[in-house]
Every structure is written in structure tokens, then in C-alpha cells.
């Protein structure tokens with residue numbers, strides 16, 4: 178019986194949390210949850226229903242009423258919101274632009290954190306986000322914080338989105354990422370930061386497999 182049951186992975190946008198978490202979870206036979214998808218799902222519904230993004234109470238009610246079902250597979254996640262498949266819309270530019278606002282609302286966070294804890298209750302899970310090690314699963318067996326330079330993250334995201342890492346598109350992606358990092362780390366409610374007991378992994382120049390191997394070593398050392 179492995180001693181490690183709950184693994185938290187945090188880090189800024191495009192630091193590799195999702196790909197690393199997904200591969201690690203499949204190696205361990207654990208579930209994987211990318212919590213960013215939940216914030217994106219609430220943001221999408223707010224946009225679709227024209228909920229004012231300045232109205233914290235309305236956003237909180239919306240988060241509480243929205244049913245989110247996420248199925249993760251090695252090829253990616255499928256997200257159903259109120260029984261509709263919204264997987265293809267969660268990275269739309271409108272969602273990308275508004276998600277830092279909805280995720281700064283304390284009420285929205287409280288609703289989603291409660292759902293995330295329910296999902297982790299059975300154990301054997303890798304959960305990725307911004308506040309997993311600090312808030313959601315503060316008792317996680319292993320906490321990892323992935324770092325990468327803004328330039329490296331922009332290159333990865335640019336390649337993922339448009340298949341190109343030319344200077345102009347990477348520059349634009351980097352500006353968006355830096356704006357989102359700033360909002361996510363300066364918000365009052367659960368700002369992005371490493372937990373005091375997190376293992377910080379600097380991933381510049383490392384492959385996904387190398388990062389996963391580093392975390393697997395931490396798991397082996399605890400098991």
C-alpha cells in the first residue's frame with residue numbers, strides 16, 4: 178500500500194501542471210483533476226448568461242448552481258457543464274480574459290474548493306491548480322510547485338495553441354501570461370504562491386518526463 182495518496186501540484190499559467198500531473202497520475206494509477214477547468218467552466222457560464230463579472234454575489238450563486246463533471250483521460254479532459262459538453266470552449270479568448278476575475282471572487286472559490294475536497298476524499302489523486310497545496314489540500318502528502326520562466330512558458334503555450342514559437346506570437350502569449358500571473362498572485366483570496374512545505378521544481382529546459390521523474394522520486398522516497 179503506497180503511503181502517498183494525495184499529491185498537490187501548483188504553479189503559474191503554462192508551467193506544465195496539467196501535462197505533468199496527468200502523466201504522473203497515470204503512472205501511479207491515481208485520478209487527476211485540473212482545477213483550472215472548474216474556474217474556466219464557471220467563467221464560461223457567466224459569459225453565456227451575461228452575469229456581470231463585477232457582481233461577486235451573482236457569480237457565487239452561479240458557481241453554486243452550476244454542475245461541473247470532469248472526466249480526465251490520458252488524452253485530455255472532457256468537461257460537462259449542466260450536462261452540456263463545453264470542453265471546446267474553455268480556452269476561448271473571452272474565457273481566458275475573464276477567468277482571473279471570476280477566480281478572484283472569494284465566494285466562487287469557497288464553492289469550488291468544497292467540490293475539489295469532495296473529489297479528493299477517496300484519495301489516490303493528483304490535483305493541479307494555484308492553491309492546492311496552500312488551501313484546498315493543505316495536508317497533501319506531497320506538494321510540488323512548478324516554476325518556469327515567462328519566456329519558456331509562453332513558448333510552450335504558443336506551440337500548444339498555434340503550433341508556432343515565432344517571436345511575435347510568443348511575445349503576445351507572454352504578455353497575456355504575465356498579466357494573468359500578476360492577477361493570480363496579487364489577489365486577496367488564496368493568491369498563487371508555493372506552500373511553505375512545497376518542493377519547488379524549476380522546469381526550464383526539462384522535458385515533461387524529467388519533471389514527472391523528479392516527482393516520482395519524491396513519491397518513492399515517501400512510500
Ligand code: DC
Nearest residue numbers: 190212213216276277280306307308
Ligand atoms: O490552470 P488554468 O490556466 O487553466 O487556470 C485558469 C485560471 O483559474 C487561472 O488564471 C487562475 C484560476 N485558478 C485558480 O485561481 N485556482 C486554481 N486552483 C486553479 C485555477
